[in-house]
Every structure is written in C-alpha cells, then in structure tokens.
Amino acid sequence: DVKVTQSSRYLVKRTGEKVFLECVQDMDHENMFWYRQDPGLGLRLIYFSYDVKMKEKGDIPEGYSVSREKKERFSLILESASTNQTSMYLCASSFPDRGQTEAFFGQGTRLTVV
Amino acid sequence: AQKITQTQPGMFVQEKEAVTLDCTYDTSDQSYGLFWYKQPSSGEMIFLIYQGSYDEQNATEGRYSLNFQKARKSANLVISASQLGDSAMYFCAMRDQTGANNLFFGTGTRLTVIP
Numbered sequence: 001d002v003k004v005t006q007s008s009r010y011l012v013k014r015t016g017e018k019v020f021l022e023c024v025q026d027m028d029h030e031n032m033f034w035y036r037q038d039p040g041l042g043l044r045l046i047y048f049s050y051d052v053k054m055k056e057k058g059d060i061p062e063g064y065s066v067s068r069e070k071k072e073r074f075s076l077i078l079e080s081a082s083t084n085q086t087s088m089y090l091c092a093s094s095f096p097d098r099g100q101t102e103a104f105f106g107q108g109t110r111l112t113v114v
Numbered sequence: 115a116q117k118i119t120q121t122q123p124g125m126f127v128q129e130k131e132a133v134t135l136d137c138t139y140d141t142s143d144q145s146y147g148l149f150w151y152k153q154p155s156s157g158e159m160i161f162l163i164y165q166g167s168y169d170e171q172n173a174t175e176g177r178y179s180l181n182f183q184k185a186r187k188s189a190n191l192v193i194s195a196s197q198l199g200d201s202a203m204y205f206c207a208m209r210d211q212t213g214a215n216n217l218f219f220g221t222g223t224r225l226t227v228i229p
Contacts, residue, residue: 033216033217035219040123040221041221042118042120042205042219042220042221042222043205043207043219044219045216045217045218048216056216058216088157090159092159092217094217101147102149102161102164103149103161103217104161105151105158105159107157107158108157108158
C-alpha cells in the first residue's frame, strides 16, 4: 500500500519558533510537493522538489524553506513562525509526469501558531 | 501561468441524483493533465479521475466521469447516483507535462448530498 506520511497531525507552535514539518514517502517518487490549504483558497503550492537537493519555488514560498537530502524525505521549514502561517499543510509525492501520474497525499498537518 | 477555476463554492444534490461540478482551466501548454480529488472531512486527499489533454474520449471511473471540452478549457466532474458518502470537498487540478510538472489546484467545491 503506497504511503506518504507526515510527522504530525496537529502542531501548536509559538510565534518566532523555527518549525519543521517532515514528510516521508515509500514509493520511490522523484517529485515531492508542499501545499498549504486555507478555506476558500484551495491548495496553494509552497515548494516543489523534482530530485534530491533540487527545489523550485511555488506560488507562496515567502517565509518557508525546504530540504531534500534523501529521495524519500522532504522537509518544510518555517524559519520564524508567524500567526499568518496557521494553516493545514499537505505533502504530496508523484512520479515525473508520463501521462496519468497522480500525486499521493499525506494526511496533513494542522499547524497553529500562537 | 496555469490557473484553475472552480466557481461553485458549495453544491447540494439529492441522494441518487447526478451532479456536475464545474472546473475551467487556463494554460498555454499543449500537453497537460487534469485531475479530480475528493477530500472528506477526515482530510485525506483521494484521487478520483484523470484526463490527458490528448485523450479523445472522456475519462470514466465507476460513478465518476469527466466531461472534457478542450476548446472551452473545461473539465467538469460528473457524479452519477450520488451517495451520502460523496459529501466532501472536491478539487480540480492541472499538471503541465513540461518543465517542472507542478500540480495546480482550484479552490474547491463542497458537495453535500441530501438524504
């Protein structure tokens, strides 16, 4: 059974803290994604990685960074958490597109910054 | 730049009836893929159906079908014989098949099935 696992389901952090959200996939996928989901805004792409140590900015990268040292793991980092980063964060992975290559998602991390 | 538009924030449908969820997209690419995902209240994203831009036939998967009108740049999801378990958020997404292969999502439609 394919799996994308996010390290936490719920997180509460204080303003100014450095926050790490971890994502691991067991499908040997090259592509990995981080999205944030907010009501009325859908899923917005934060960062995307197509290979180890490679990353591309998505639509809303400000305030975030990422790390991909191993193929199976893609980390999202909030350098200094702010209240406007309170959101649901979704990690996904997929093969490079060769037709029908859907992305598989983790269960999501609901982050609250207080 | 790619853009996905879902104009229906919420939809209601009677159980056992069919419902159409709208999706339009904007891209200058010739090659792209269109996806629909379902997100129940539990939060997981479930892949439903895929349509490639060069596919001549509309995709179907069980009770789901995709009404693909390339010239109008629309990719509407049709759910037949709605069930209570179909109540969820539905997201339309598009991936280009060149460059970075990013996957872009619309804002979603919340479907409520009424008994």
